[in-house]
Amino acid sequence: MRVCLLTPSPGHPLLAATTALLTPRHRVTALDPAVSPDPAPGDLADVYLLKTRTPRALAFARRLEERGAPVLNSAGSTGQCQDRTAMAEVALRAGLPFVATATEPSLAVLAARGGPAYPAVVKSRHSRRHDLVARVDDPARLAALAADWPDEPVVVQRFTPNDGWDHKLWVVGDHVFAGLRRSELAPPAGTGTESLPLDRLPAGWLDVVRRVGEVFALDVYGVDLLDAGGSPLIVDVNAFPGIRGQAGAPEALAALALRTAEGHHTPRTLLQPATC
Structure with missing residues (x-):
């Protein structure tokens, strides 16, 4: 089988480990959609793993799908997770416990209107590397952010009191992995993620995470949850996250790629x- 990685970084730990598992018997190649031409007729891989989420990458993946190639995750499903406004609308419409989210055209507009109810969390509307995610406790903090990001479209979420830990859950096909990471919004900031046995999750949390995959039509995804008084609150959904340091994740991804191929x-x- 031929497996193709759609990414500018095939050396990413998850992808490199998956490649090492596959290459004894299968061919693994990589294409960077930002610079690579479309494959020639008759040169399609048996499956593509979409690990980059730029508009150009999504268009590239969509063309592959139109030619009949299987892509994990699909371009439409991946694209829907890039717009946090659309993400919240889809999740809440499906009855998922997603944090209430309002959209603002820019930080400058939000600041000029006097800001949100404090404390609040402000995030870039469009999810990408090095985007904006910040807690805002007062007008001075909002003004400082608006000075640095004046034209940034944002979503605003009311800050939810919690224990300061993000529950990170990752799904690869039928396999679920979990970890705890100190929230970047709660000092002291942590630098790593500790693995969390699934049997330590509260009852019902796994059902919520699996439901996210159904609602967003994702096969490889991550869900960020807060413990809001014992109930799970979803604050983000990521298509094809890094899943670093989780034992068994490369094996699960390799097996899913082969089953798909x-x-x-x-x-x-x-x-x-997708609406975004």
Whole structure:
């Protein structure tokens, strides 16, 4: 089987470990959608792993799908997770416990209107590397952010009191991995993620995480949860996260790629086109 990684960084730890598992018997290649031409007719891989989420990468993946190639995750499902406004609308419409989210055209507009109810969390509307995620406790903090990011479209979420730890859950096919990471919004900031046995999760949390995959039509994804008084509160959904340091994740990804390449698994796709 031929597995193709759609990424500018095939050396990413998860991808490198997955490649090492596959290469004894299968061919693994990599394409950077930002610079690579579309594959020639008859040169499609058996499965593509979409590990980059730029608009150009999504368009590249969409063309592959139109030619009949399986892509994990689909371009539509990946794109829907890039717009935090659309993400919240989809999750709340499906009845998922997602944090209430309001959208503002820019930080400058938000600051000029007097700001949100404090404390609040302000995030870039469009999820990307090095985007804005900040807690805002007063007008002075908001003004400072607006000076640095004046034209940034943002979403605003009311700060939810919690224990200061993000519950990070990652799903690869039928496999779930979990970890705890000190929230970047709660000092002291942590630098690593500790693995969390699934049997330590409160009852029902795994059902919520699996439901996210169904709602967003994702096969490889991450869910960030807060413990809000014993109940899970979703604050973010990520298509194809890094899943660093989780034992068994490369094996699960390799197995999912092969099942898909062999036709034993069909990538989930949105029933309707993505709205973002």
